[in-house]
Amino acid sequence: MPSFASGYGDGNRAFLQAFLARNTLTLDTGKPIIAAISTQQEGRPIQAEDITVEDLDSFISQANQKLSPLDLEIRSTFHQQNRERVYALINTTSDPMTQLATTxxxxxxxxxxxxxxxxxxxxxxxxxxxxxxxxxxxxxxxxxxxxxxxxxxxxxxxxxxxxxxxxxxxxxxxxxxxxxxxxxxxxxxxxxxxxxxxxxxxxxxxxxxxxxxxxxxxxxxxxxxxxxxxxxxxxxxxxxxxxxxxxxxxxxxxxxxxxxxxxxTASDYRAPTGRRQINNRPRSPVEEEEDEQDEDDMET
CATH class of the missing domain: 1.10.10.10 (Winged helix-like DNA-binding domain superfamily/Winged helix DNA-binding domain)
Known part of the structure; x- marks a missing residue:
């Protein structure tokens, strides 16, 4: 297990930059990031499998202390399909639709x-x-x-x-x-x-x-x-x-x-494999929608 120095330093900044570049993070995707940071800081190879959830939580906790004045916070929830914990950067104050207006x-x-x-x-x-x-x-x-x-x-x-x-x-x-x-x-x-x-x-x-x-x-x-x-x-x-x-x-x-x-599971459900084909390939949703739009135009 790597020994992390106390306080907020370049390693913490590198972790936060890596987090921002990915939108979300899990333990599996976070391990290589922390391992690379630890290798650079300690001057010896640190393997991803040596990183624990406690290490990830430590980086996130320190990041949240810096993010709090900006009304930002890294939060987590379980993925509903695979039950994997997912971490994401959340704006704690502004309206989500207002945030979308920036992009x-x-x-x-x-x-x-x-x-x-x-x-x-x-x-x-x-x-x-x-x-x-x-x-x-x-x-x-x-x-x-x-x-x-x-x-x-x-x-x-x-x-x-x-x-x-x-x-x-x-x-x-x-x-x-x-x-x-x-x-x-x-x-x-x-x-x-x-x-x-x-x-x-x-x-x-x-x-x-x-x-x-x-x-x-x-x-x-x-x-x-x-x-x-x-x-x-x-x-x-x-x-x-x-x-x-x-x-x-x-x-x-x-x-x-x-x-x-x-x-x-409904009786009237048509699976994607049942779509009409073009040159032996299934039609895309866009192609199906364009065809339906053409049919509507012909009817009118």
């Missing part, structure tokens, strides 16, 4: 809001469905859909063209959001919020999507694990073998899921 255009920010609305208020989140994700083709379709106003919207209200993106523009935006660590794309082709996004948008998601119906009953579309208190968008992680809910003791029927399984 995205107004139309792109509106598109992001449409993505979030579709994930948490779309057709796959009604009744007993709780998908909280979006297929690639649906995400691209959102680009040419008019923005829906959440407040005082009427049927006769003029539709805004703000946030309208073509299929290729929408695909570029989705790739950008994924590369920057805001979205994750599953093997089945569904986009969902990444651990970084769930940490960064936590308060905003609750304020935006958890409200009351006309009868005053709460509608909590953003749900939290009763054990770790983090947002759940994929499944209910459990260590007990019982299929009964630990709170209400209701038995799970084995049919209703949380996450993309809500969609992929």
């Amino acid at each position: 995205y255009t107004a139309d792109e920010i509106i598109y992001v809001k449409k993505l979030l609305d579709a994930m948490f208020e779309g057709r796959n989140n009604r009744g007993r469905k709780e998908a909280m994700c979006l297929s690639a083709i649906d995400a691209i379709k959102l680009g040419r859909m008019a923005e829906k106003r959440r407040e005082t919207q009427t049927e006769n209200a003029p539709q805004s063209t703000a946030g309208m993106l073509g299929p290729k523009e929408a695909e570029v935006m989705l790739n950008k959001l994924s590369a920057e660590g805001w979205l994750e794309k599953s093997e089945a082709g569904f986009y969902s919020l990444s651990p970084r996004a769930l940490m960064e948008l936590k308060a905003w998601l609750v304020d935006t999507y958890n409200d009351e119906d006309e009868d005053g009953n709460s509608r909590n579309k953003i749900k939290f694990c009763h054990a770790c208190k983090e947002i759940i968008t994929v499944n209910f992680f459990r260590v007990q073998r019982s299929r009964n809910c630990p709170l209400c003791d209701t038995q799970w029927d084995g049919e209703h899921y949380v996450g993309e399984k809500t969609i992929t």
